[in-house]
Amino acid sequence: MSGINRVKSLVFKNATPILIALLAVFVLIKMPVFFTISNLMSLGSQAAIWGLAAIGMTMLILTGVTDVSVGAQIYLGGVLVVRVYQATESMLLGLLCSMIVCMLVSAFNGYAIVKLGLPSMITTLAMQQVCNGLASIIIGRDSVIKMPDAFSKLGQSRLFNIPISVIIFLLLFLISVVVMNHTRFGRYVYAIGNNSDAIAASGVNVFRIREITFLVTGALCGLAGTINVSRIGGAQFGMGAQMEFSCMAAVVVGGTSMLGGSGNIIGTLLGVFVIASMDQLLRMFNVSIYLYNVFWGGVVLFTVSMDLLKKYQEKREREMRLATDRNS
Amino acid sequence: MANMDYLVIEDIHKSFYGVEVLKGVSFSAAAGEVHGLLGGNGAGKSTLMNVLGGLYTKDSGRICINGQEVQIHDTKAAERAGIAFIHQELKLFDLRSVAENIMISNLPVKGPFRLVDDKKKNEMAKKYLDEVGLSVDPTTRLGELSIAEQQQVEIAKALSLDAKILIFDEPTSSLTNRETRILFEIIRKLKAGGACIIYISHKSDEIFEICDKVTVLRNGENVGTLDTKVATNDELVSLIIGRKLEQYFPQLPPAPGEDAPKVLEVKDLVNRKLAGVSFSLRKGEILGLFGLVGAGRSETARAIFGLDYLASGEIYIEGNKVKLGSPHRAMKNGISFLTENRREEGLVLKMDIRRNLTFPILDRISVPGAGYVRRKKEMGLVKDAFSRFLIKATGPEQRSGTLSGGNQQKVVLSKWFMTESKVLILDEPTRGVDVGAKAEIYELITEMVSNGLSVIMISCEESEMLGMCHRILVMRDGEIIGEFNREEATQEKLVGLCMGGKTV
CATH class of the missing domain: 3.40.50.300 (P-loop containing nucleotide triphosphate hydrolases)
Structure with a gap:
């Protein structure tokens, strides 16, 4: 391999770490305040919300589908929590209600995509509309609902000075790492993205496994919705918008292939951190909202393209190796 | 070169994942001849024909047409070399007209915007349909035709491409007896017109009826070519299976008796x-x-x-x-x-x-x-x-x-x-x-x-x-x-x- 090719190959294979390193150096010079504890904590408590959904999203993308309805599910779940709390003063009841509704929504997504074979992008896009609409109806004309202080206990309290939302996120993340790397379920999820036929022929109920990945995503969205409304102390029109995009970005930046099969859950933690940091930085640099959208779209396009370029590069290297083997 | 046949295939090798499927196959067929190709499953018939049709690239070997060596890297190159493949499962567009299916590779155009010349398209298609003796309106949707008629459309398409070598892969597998008769008539007509026809089949009675010669492949090698006028079915079968048992099989445990559950x-x-x-x-x-x-x-x-x-x-x-x-x-x-x-x-x-x-x-x-x-x-x-x-x-x-x-x-x-x-x-x-x-x-x-x-x-x-x-x-x-x-x-x-x- 020539020098230039070797550099190219190294860049393709390590795109994410290189990106992070460049970003870190840039920030350290331009905006040292970013690295203060209080800033990191505030960043973390926001990221923990959609980070929860990103755990489920990783499982889905590993099996080769995507879900753009998670942001809307977080919105719907959160609105339900607020209304249930207003009626019963019970946070727990609100949480249960939110989780059950989101799981139903995801169960339907799963059934339509896995059993009926609808394209996941279209199905979940439609579901996003349904959930957004329902949530807005439930909010009604108020568009902002302020809740009493007691409501914010879950979202704003801290343990050892760490926001409780971050702790919940990290805890569930830890559990998901064990599940994905050490259980039957996790192993099947990785395998299904690679070769679903072989797994079905091994006597595994593939529909069941895939439906579970959807249910997990739904449950996590329900929980995220609850923490979200508690953290901001109420509900507001259109909250949760674009969270699905942050999720997707975190998963692909974390090295999981949109084509399914390859990647890992630990990468997603890294991805969540990178995306949350960039998000915070854009705000700190006061970037206009329009440029902000352009930036995020660009990041996802870039990462997904890198993933495919990496695949082509690997294929080319393999072909070249085979050709050398043959002719030597 | 001594071999003056129209199509000459020499020493073709092809491997998949390190397994050699074609081990130096040679065979040749003359213009105006129907040449049968026979062999058990996995003998290499389809692989060989896919090499000829440009679907696979050969690892080594030569293909000569009319005394000229040709390189067939893709299906387009095969088309240019005058090779047409009538597939077992037809590869046509159900929802388009018969004429469109026939002319798809070279639609006639007119005017400065190079619009498709429908009138000319239908006229040309009609000409090729007449050649295969199929009397349907060229504007009929293909899906409305029977399988046998669709096959004839595919043959007409091959003629439109000026194909001189036609490969039929088990063409009768989904035809009735009467339809088979019609197909054989068409094949005889093509043969009389000087086409070189390769006919793949498992059915020995068909081979004896329609082919002039038959080549048998076994394990990726040509094990013999017979003249169908003098060969017998027994000779053919023994060529297909070969005589030697190469593998060593272990001693099996005794077969379970009638009383075994x-x-x-x-x-x-x-x-x-x-x-x-x-x-x-x-x-x-x-x-x-x-x-x-x-x-x-x-x-x-x-x-x-x-x-x-x-x-x-x-x-x-x-x-x-x-x-x-x-x-x-x-x-x-x-x-x-x-x-x-x-x-x-x-x-x-x-x-x-x-x-x-x-x-x-x-x-x-x-x-x-x-x-x-x-x-x-x-x-x-x-x-x-x-x-x-x-x-x-x-x-x-x-x-x-x-x-x-x-x-x-x-x-x-x-x-x-x-x-x-x-x-x-x-x-x-x-x-x-x-x-x-x-x-x-x-x-x-x-x-x-x-x-x-x-x-x-x-x-x-x-x-x-x-x-x-x-x-x-x-x-x-x-x-x-x-x-x-x-x-x-x-x-x-x-x-x-x-x-x-x-x-x-």
Whole structure:
């Protein structure tokens, strides 16, 4: 391999770490305040919300589908929590209600995509509309609902000075790492993205496994919705918008292939951190909202393209190796 | 060059995944000749024709047309060389008109904007339709025609491309007798017009009727060309099967007697490929299912295991009627199935050997309820499988996609042996495997059967059937048409029966 090719190959294979390193150096010079504890904590408590959904999203993308309805599910779940709390003063009841509704929504997504074979992008896009609409109806004309202080206990309290939302996120993340790397379920999820036929022929109920990945995503969205409304102390029109995009970005930046099969859950933690940091930085640099959208779209396009370029590069290297083997 | 035939193929080699499928095939055909191409399953007919049609690239060798060497890298190049392929499954556009289907590669255009000249298109199509004697309006939608008519459209399309070499791949497989007559008329007309026609078929009576010469391939080699005017069916059959038995088969345990319990019994299995299949399998028996590709062997296995839809039929396991319908249920009832396509349904190629081996048995080695996989227990089983089933790899963590064909097959086989099922169905257990690994696989199967496993074995190699089965069922068109005991079975009987030609 020539020098230039070797550099190219190294860049393709390590795109994410290189990106992070460049970003870190840039920030350290331009905006040292970013690295203060209080800033990191505030960043973390926001990221923990959609980070929860990103755990489920990783499982889905590993099996080769995507879900753009998670942001809307977080919105719907959160609105339900607020209304249930207003009626019963019970946070727990609100949480249960939110989780059950989101799981139903995801169960339907799963059934339509896995059993009926609808394209996941279209199905979940439609579901996003349904959930957004329902949530807005439930909010009604108020568009902002302020809740009493007691409501914010879950979202704003801290343990050892760490926001409780971050702790919940990290805890569930830890559990998901064990599940994905050490259980039957996790192993099947990785395998299904690679070769679903072989797994079905091994006597595994593939529909069941895939439906579970959807249910997990739904449950996590329900929980995220609850923490979200508690953290901001109420509900507001259109909250949760674009969270699905942050999720997707975190998963692909974390090295999981949109084509399914390859990647890992630990990468997603890294991805969540990178995306949350960039998000915070854009705000700190006061970037206009329009440029902000352009930036995020660009990041996802870039990462997904890198993933495919990496695949082509690997294929080319393999072909070249085979050709050398043959002719030597 | 001495050979003045129109099409000359010399010393073609082609390998897939390190397995040589064509081992230096040569053959030639003259203009104005119908040349039959025959051979058992996997003999290399289709591969050779796909090389000629530009679907595969040859590894080495020469193709000469009309004395000129040609390079055929893709289908477009084949088209330019005047080669047309009439596929077994037609490749046409159902929703477009007949004329459009015929002229698709060179639609006539007119005017500054190069719009399609519909009038000219239909006129030209009509001319080619007349040549094949099909009287339909060129503007008819293709989907409204019968299969036979669609085939004629495909031939007309070949003529429109000025094809001089026409390859027919089992053209009569979905035609009625009358339609076959019409097709043969067209072929004779093309021949009289100087075309060079290659006719692939399994049916010996057709070969004798329509072909001038017939070439037989076996194991990727040309084993002989016969003149159909003087050759007999017996000569043809013996060429197809060959005389030498190369493999070494282990000593089988004795066949179970009449009193041995029936492990599996199926009655009247029916689906779109099966027309009422019934048989039973005794404990410790190896039962062979023999037939040509598409005769219903694999289809029977897939239906039992629940990979294919089963319209009706009954399945009994150890005398109890069961309802299967999915691989999950089949495995719960003690049936395992090694599919014929290990790269598609056998292995997750990107994952390591350890994970591939334990997919079906994870529930046995994980904590009940939580599903936490006990790594130590798994490693123990995997190490055990490595030594017992002779898997050669750098270790359990080697990616299964990087193994040789023989070792991949041993991994899939071990995976199923480890399930400790009552019945194991093996579909082409030694396909694409070298001779050494083959012998080892036979050895392993025999050992498992001595331990009480019952096996249904599917293969298109007659020698494998004869060497490894206690009993052989012959299938054709989704039905069982014959049964042989180990003692009475011979290659001639098997091949003769499934080809359905004149008596052997």
